[in-house]
Amino acid sequence: MPTTGNTVVATPRGLIAVIENNYQEDGSIKIPKALQPYMGGKTVIEPKK
Numbered sequence: 001m002p003t004t005g006n007t008v009v010a011t012p013r014g015l016i017a018v019i020e021n022n023y024q025e026d027g028s029i030k031i032p033k034a035l036q037p038y039m040g041g042k043t044v045i046e047p048k049k
Helices: 011-022
Strands: none
Touching: none
8 A cells, every 4th residue: 555645734735834824024934842843943934135
């Protein structure tokens, strides 16, 4: 039986929800505490200037 990578949550939809709910006025994205360990300890993603 083949395995698929997106059987529980559609990855793009989940990512969009995280971005929409954590988007800041300055264009940065605040990383939720639960995801910070997977982001190398980053707390914010800054936009390129």
